[in-house]
Amino acid sequence: MGVQMVVLFQILLLLCSIDAITGTTSCEERCGNVSIPYPFGIGAAGCYVDDWYEVICNYSSGSPKPFLRSLNLEVLNISFGSTLSRTRNTVGVNYPTVSACGSNSNTIHNVELSKSPFIFSQSENIFMAMGCNNWASIISLGGSVFGCRTCPFGCKACDAININDTTIATPLCQTTIASDLVLSNTNTEPVIVPDQPTIGCRSAFLVEEKWFKAAYNVRLFSNMSSVVSYHVPVVLEWGVLDTSFYSVLNNIATYNSSNYTCIPMSNRNSTFSCSCDGGYEGNPYILGGCQDINECEQYSNPCSRYNSSYGNVKCENHIGYYLCRTVYPPKPPVRAATIGVSSSLGLLVLLVGGWWSYKVIKKRRMMKQKNKFFKRNGGLLLRQQLSSSEVNVDTTKLFNSKDLEKATDHFNINRILGQGGQGTVYKGMLTDGRIVAVKKSKVIDEAKLEEFINEVVILSQINHRNVVKLIGCCLETEVPLLVYEYIPNGTLSQYVNGQTEEFPLTWDMRLRIATEVAGALFYLHSGASSPIYHRDIKSTNILLDEKYRAKVADFGTSRSITIDQTHLTTLVHGTFGYLDPEYFQSSQFTEKSDVYSFGVVLAELLTGEKAISSTRTQESRSLATYFIQSVEENNLFNVLDSRVLKECKKEEIIVVANLAKRCLYLNGKKRPTMKEVAKELEAVQVLQKTHTLLQDYKELEYAQAEMHESWDVVPSSTMSTSSVDAQPLLPFQYA
Structure with a gap:
């Protein structure tokens, strides 16, 4: 009897847990006119997946209104996305x-x-x-x-x-x-x-x-x-945070059932968004929540458009999909031999004609689809931009989509190098063995199309060893693809801010990287066929190659101007902490705005601090403000990175710090040009090498002096009697 009670108790617990997963507990499902589906819920803790999804029904205004308790915002509606229509929750x-x-x-x-x-x-x-x-x-x-x-x-x-x-x-x-x-x-x-x-x-x-x-x-x-x-x-x-729902769906990140799919949300890798697959609708967050759609009833016989004189087309609903079948009218009786011969000939003609028609139609469809994607992805705009500008298009290759799918293993998630606001970057290998970075843009709207085409045109004009090279692009796919040279060692931000401690940057490397970036910006401002403003210089947009050489990247917001232009008037765009205050106030971007952003990067290299940090005081959260205050208050050496302080000579620090301060002047006219910045950094490098050579010379001179002294104290009995024989033993002769 006792064993039976224990078994019965365990069955009851199991049924309760199943109810919790399927959302069948006695929870309120509406508040006023708003439906509240699971994982959201009203009432006890089991009605919602965690505190973020708790909804309170507020009656203070008379009629009930639902509020998200965690955000204190009134809820107007809740909807689920669809894999087929690419909508989101x-x-x-x-x-x-x-x-x-x-x-x-x-x-x-x-x-x-x-x-x-x-x-x-x-x-x-x-x-x-x-x-x-x-x-x-x-x-x-x-x-x-x-x-x-x-x-x-x-x-x-x-x-x-x-x-x-x-x-x-x-x-x-x-x-x-x-x-x-x-x-x-x-x-x-x-x-x-x-x-x-x-x-x-x-x-x-x-x-x-x-x-x-x-x-x-x-x-x-x-x-x-x-x-x-x-x-x-x-x-x-x-979506649903992995900490709350991960155990319910058993590794939700890779779980694909026959009727719904769960994937990480864009820019939120710890949050998963689930949606019913094509042919299903409903709530993917409860077991059995995605139900088959009866397309034959819901869409009023979607097969009717195929009806012809040969017969009517009937819609047949299946789980997850539907089929259209032709119902032919009855035929009059004929002789068996005639039927056999006619059927055989007809079948042969049908097979040959069908195969030929299939190949022709498939080829036309592919061409139409490619042309459609080419136009939608800005191919016509790119063609116009290339024809109206002095661009070396011979170096930019148009890739086939199949080649890029093969290179990235069909865009395998294990090949992802990084994700950003404009798309996802995958590591790939071309058929010639080159390692590349393939940027798969997001589904872009008309507002983002100009930025994408702009990046292709800008990079096609640039040929500089310290600017990431655009190898080619592909516009005949659903979303645009860009192919860059592969830069293996990540971003400068990872090293300066201490995220990569196994390889700390020496002072020599920091000075060289700063000089290379300054040289690249000088080239963009003055050396390119048309002046180019980068407009988003920051340490995360500076990549490091296999020899830790700098490569300036991300030209999505860059702009090319005519030689006689002095500024651009645009909507304010940039990254807080690197943004030129003068540009923020006037909406006019000049070459000195890039200089200001570079000054922040230079301050990062000197201090190892982030451009914006909540650990500093309110008035010093901006690194630019914090750095300038330290210089003006003679407190510079207390804010420098310990490695810089240990390796660098004091006079070099002062020169580079003063240069960074001048780049960060609020008045853009007082800032140096990138040409002046590049020359001053090169001069510091030359001075550094001169000091090194001088130090080596002094050490060599000291070693030779010691050899002379030791020679003088050697007993005369051990020396050769011929001065000519003794001469070759001296390494150098001094006047």
């Missing part, structure tokens, strides 16, 4: 705007998502600014800065715009958001324009693009004379 939330009036500025510190399973959706949200002479910006946790300015030529020249047949009287501007946006400090401030008083109100906000551009909501914003505190819909993408 999303949750819509009500999000606050930031506003200010008159000459006031305002900043709000939004929710932080860095440790959560949520990120702001780059594809579904936009960043908006409203109001005359409004400079609005966002600084993300990763350091990216982006924003836009309304009425860049003043409100007198700021015309009304039309969206969905609705005239918008209030000045607007918009821009896309960064792919790694997990914390947004949103800021709005007035732009002082001569002869125009700062009046009216301004606002800035993230918003769901489809919602904002809907006819009703456009009218809502169209004639706002003042801006007050407001909330707008924003879309968050979500």
Whole structure:
């Protein structure tokens, strides 16, 4: 009896655990008009996978409203993505705007998502600014800065715009958001324009693009004379943290069942996003949650378009897919011999004709698909850019997609070298044995297309030993592919900030790397056929090859200008900590903006500190500010990297530190050019070699003096009587 009770108790425990996994516990499934599916939940702890997904039903406003307890944001909807349509799991939330009036500025510190399973959706949200002479910006946790300015030529020249047949009287501007946006400090401030008083109100906000551009909501914003505190819909993408759900699906990172798939979220390797496969729909986060779609009923017989005079086409639903079968009308009776001969001849003709038709149709489809991808991936734009610029296209190869799939083992995850906002980089080997880095871009929209084509055109113009070389590209695939030379030793940031302790950088290597980067930037500014501004110089964009030589990389935001141009007026783009303050204020990027970013890298090489660090005081979080204060307060030698302090001569440190300080001047006109920077660093290298040679000479002279002294004390009985015979024993003769 006792054994039976124990077995029964274990069965009950098992059933309870199954209920927890399948989400069949007695939990509330709705709050007001919003459905709350698992892994989200209301009520007891078993109703949601962990605290990030707990939803509270708030009745304080009368009607019930769901709130994410962890983020204190109202939930508008929760949806699941689809593998077939490439949509992602999303949750819509009500999000606050930031506003200010008159000459006031305002900043709000939004929710932080860095440790959560949520990120702001780059594809579904936009960043908006409203109001005359409004400079609005966002600084993300990763350091990216982006924003836009309304009425860049003043409100007198700021015309009304039309969206969905609705005239918008209030000045607007918009821009896309960064792919790694997990914390947004949103800021709005007035732009002082001569002869125009700062009046009216301004606002800035993230918003769901489809919602904002809907006819009703456009009218809502169209004639706002003042801006007050407001909330707008924003879309968050979500997955499940591995610490919470990993054990439930048994290694969810590589788990592929017959009806759903789970993969790591982009830029969030510890968070997994699950979606039902093609032919299924439902909730992939509960066992049996992905159910077969009956396409024959749901899509009103999708096979009807194949009906012909030969017969009707019938739709047959199967688990995960459907088939279209032709139902032929009955034939009149004929002789068996006639049927046999006719059938054989007909079958032969059908097979031959079918095979030939298949080959022709397949070839045409492939050509059409390649042309479609070529156009969608900017092939026409690239062709136009190449024909209108002095580009050496002979050195840039157009690769076949099959060759690159073979080179990367079909883009195996074990070949991944790194991931970024613009795509994933894989290590590969070409058929000729060359090791390369293949960059597989993300599915890019029209806003990102220009950056991709720009990088191809810029790199095609550059031929410098300290700039990463573009070997070729492939535009006939679903997403663009770029092929670079393989740089094996990672980024400069890994070594300077102590992430690679097994190979610390010596002072000689740091000085050489700084000189090489300065020389590359001097070439871009002055040596290329058209001057090129890099616009994103930082230690993570400086790669080190097998001999630890510097290679400047990532030209996605670079711009080529005419020789007579002095600056570019663009939306602010860059990395916080390296961004030129003058460019941030004026939106005008000059060659001195690259100089400022290089000055931060030089400070990193001297101190070993990061460009932005939360371990320093609030006013010294920026390395540029921290470094300049240390120099001005004669505290330089207390902030230097210990290896630099140990190996470097004091006069060399002072020269390089003063050069870095000049590069970091707030006034860009006072900064040196990259030509001057490169020459001064080369001079320090020459001085260093001169000191080394002089030291070796002194040591040699000292050794020779000792030999003379020892020669003088040798007893005369041991010496040869002939001075001529003794002469060859002396290594050198001195006057």
